[in-house]
Amino acid sequence: MKTNTIFLFIFLCIATSAFSQNKNAPQSIISSSASIKKYHDIEELRKMQKGELLELYVERIQVLVKTLPYIALATKPGITIADLGIPSTSENMKVMEGQREATQNFLNTTVDFQRQMLPYCDKDNIISAVLFYENTMRSLHEFDSL
Template sequence: MKKLILLLLLISSLSTLTAQSRKNPAILYKADKLVSRFHTIDELQDLNKGDLIKLYLERTREIFIVIPYLSLTNKPGTSLQDLGIQADSDHVKVVEKNIEIADRAFEYTENTIKKLVPYSDTDDIIWSILYFEEVIKKMRLGR
């Protein structure tokens, strides 16, 4: 009898976990990884190279994260279900794997930027940041 009760409790727990995972479908990307503020050329010219490189990295990261999903959505927090895509295990795995691989790949990109961009002329970094910000604005506007 105890085994039967334990088995029923185990099955009940597993079904609850499965139901909860269905309520929380894969999110393509979250707003916390996106740029929160854009800058003017005057603001950028007042910053030192180290601060400019941080901004450069933030903008590169947003572009890196959003581009794979741009044809699906340009809104952070969008889930597969929001797009009408079934949040089955295959689709969820694809999204989760992409997030994992993108995070790992961006570590290398970040390392490259930190090692090489300091050798750039400050004006070139500023112009790159302004360019990235224009790209990000266009991505956020959509069509």
């Protein structure tokens, strides 16, 4: 019994260290979830139900909020501050973590608001907004070539 307990303890220690994240490892400036799976045209959007449009609208807001504030640094997920030559000091990492938390708090509040209020919007306005957000995201792909 004592041997089993020791082996279990060793296994848990190894498993914990293997799956824990390195807090000092550079994290992407733009979240890996900041991407749009598919762009749409107006005809596709007109065929969708309002509920589907609301989900597209919310998804695009999330992507833009996770991307736009950082376009001077990066326009795509995966780039870290280390890639840009910014030192990975504790102060810089603290600032990055604070920004990540503030962004998530903002998104939580915004998404809650959108889910409460958007059902009252005109379907055509939601379609226009989705197309606008998608065009904005397409523009970000051109931003790197400027």
